Amino acid sequence: MYTDKALELFDYTVNIRRMIHENPELSSEEEETVKLVCDELDKAGIEYVNVNKGGVLGFIEGNKESHNPKTILLRADLDALPFDEPDENLAGPREVKSKNKGAMHACGHDGHTAMLLTVGKILNEARDDFAGKVILCFERGEENGMNYRFIMAYIDQHDIEIDASYAIHVSPEYESGVMAIKGGNVNAGGIIFDVTIKGKAGHGARPYLANNPLDCFMDIYKGMDTIRMKKISPFEPFTYSIGAVEMGSQYNQIPEKLRFKGSARFFDRANVGYVFHNEFKNLIINKAKANNCRVVFNLFTKPHFPIINHEAMAKLAMDVIGDENGKDFVIEADPSMGSDSFSIYTAQWPGLYLMLGIANKDKGSGAALHSEKFDLDEDALKYGVSATCRFVTEFLNSDLVIEDGPFKGNLEGLFREENRSRDEIESIYETIK
Numbered sequence: 001m002y003t004d005k006a007l008e009l010f011d012y013t014v015n016i017r018r019m020i021h022e023n024p025e026l027s028s029e030e031e032e033t034v035k036l037v038c039d040e041l042d043k044a045g046i047e048y049v050n051v052n053k054g055g056v057l058g059f060i061e062g063n064k065e066s067h068n069p070k071t072i073l074l075r076a077d078l079d080a081l082p083f084d085e086p087d088e089n090l091a092g093p094r095e096v097k098s099k100n101k102g103a104m105h106a107c108g109h110d111g112h113t114a115m116l117l118t119v120g121k122i123l124n125e126a127r128d129d130f131a132g133k134v135i136l137c138f139e140r141g142e143e144n145g146m147n148y149r150f151i152m153a154y155i156d157q158h159d160i161e162i163d164a165s166y167a168i169h170v171s172p173e174y175e176s177g178v179m180a181i182k183g184g185n186v187n188a189g190g191i192i193f194d195v196t197i198k199g200k201a202g203h204g205a206r207p208y209l210a211n212n213p214l215d216c217f218m219d220i221y222k223g224m225d226t227i228r229m230k231k232i233s234p235f236e237p238f239t240y241s242i243g244a245v246e247m248g249s250q251y252n253q254i255p256e257k258l259r260f261k262g263s264a265r266f267f268d269r270a271n272v273g274y275v276f277h278n279e280f281k282n283l284i285i286n287k288a289k290a291n292n293c294r295v296v297f298n299l300f301t302k303p304h305f306p307i308i309n310h311e312a313m314a315k316l317a318m319d320v321i322g323d324e325n326g327k328d329f330v331i332e333a334d335p336s337m338g339s340d341s342f343s344i345y346t347a348q349w350p351g352l353y354l355m356l357g358i359a360n361k362d363k364g365s366g367a368a369l370h371s372e373k374f375d376l377d378e379d380a381l382k383y384g385v386s387a388t389c390r391f392v393t394e395f396l397n398s399d400l401v402i403e404d405g406p407f408k409g410n411l412e413g414l415f416r417e418e419n420r421s422r423d424e425i426e427s428i429y430e431t432i433k
Helices: 003-008 010-022 031-044 109-125 148-157 213-230 269-290 311-325 342-346 378-397 411-417 422-431
Strands: 047-051 055-061 071-077 133-139 164-175 179-181 184-187 189-198 238-246 257-266 294-300 307-309 330-332 351-359
Touching: 003 010, 003 109, 003 378, 010 031, 010 109, 010 378, 031 047, 031 055, 031 109, 031 133, 047 148, 055 109, 055 148, 071 109, 071 342, 071 378, 109 133, 109 164, 109 378, 133 148, 148 342, 148 411, 148 422, 164 179, 164 342, 164 378, 179 311, 179 378, 189 213, 189 269, 213 238, 213 257, 213 269, 238 269, 257 269, 269 294, 307 311, 307 342, 307 351, 311 330, 311 351, 311 378, 342 351, 351 378, 411 422
Parallel strands: 071 133, 071 164, 164 351, 179 330
Antiparallel strands: 047 055, 055 133, 179 351, 184 307, 189 257, 189 294, 238 257
16 A cells, blocks of 8 residues: 555655765754755644654655544654764665764664654645544754653643654664564653762772772662562562763772762662662661762653553554565564653553564674664665554554543643652743744
8 A cells, every 4th residue: 555655755764864864963962954844844744743742743644534533653763873883884884874973873873763754745645535633743952862741741731632652763683674563561660860979088098098989880780689689579570770970080099979870770760679679778878878879860750651552553563564665675673672752652542563574684684772783774774664554553543442541631640759849840832932
């Protein structure tokens, strides 16, 4: 149904992906990428709004009559990661490489945006094929997890009614072109922490006159295993990691401060996320006290939402995408402990988060997301385009009844759940005016 159109526009998809890949921009700095998106929407004749700091929303309305019209939001992300891109991927020289030092599309967002722009072109020309509305959402700052708040505030402020949400993420865990789909738990919720321990500085030759914050950190680090073993069920998926430890720069000096950063991942917010949050915070405070140190919580987020795919939407996707792309190109996904800001969308509007395989040994794609060796097989993108167009059309024309997410119509409650203050919430709305 849409495979031929995806093939017809494949060169367009690849060209867009390469333009974005060669000119990556970090979170909240995506000015040229946003301009490219707006230019392409203009060329396609798609109405849109550029939300200050949030991203771009495009609007397409179907022409079919329906007694049950629905609106679905399709999300793509725009930002890159702070890496220098090497000349080679896993197999040899890359087809395309970043021209911007210190920035690289190492998470596939260039492919996500290229696919969604292509989907927009196809659906805008095929409005007679479906009822209801499609919203194209190009989100800024997904990697830092913050800019979605401006998109959400704009949708709330303008009373934009949405019934369901949808996103594709490329994945090196699956063969190129394979669409991995699963109902229920599919992507983890998370906690991010950034903590400074303050001890007492001193000379390396006289450690007895100092109070090394490293000793306190080691007690904290060892205690994390105790939380996992004694406070969280072994039958619940859960993991944590320390990603950065910063202290000192001299071989003969004991520094005053140590700073550590990390994250935890889970699916059950109540019985795992909040348990770890509270136990870990208490552990840090108590170990700091026992070591005569002070502690500063630079950042310690509440448990973030996991992505839980809507079961009926997942079943529909398995059926229609298998019919569109071929049953050999559809499999059941494994749950991932990765986190994504798309969870904020599914907390309001039940949704579907799919994985598109991009692993191709011959082309050197298959390195992990957020790796400097990461690359994607561009051939996979056409499968993502055809799958999305077919699913969206079938979903909007279906009689599928979608219940509201727990925070639909309650964005302030959602922001409060993220521990945002009244002043911060007011500032978010002020920004988008």
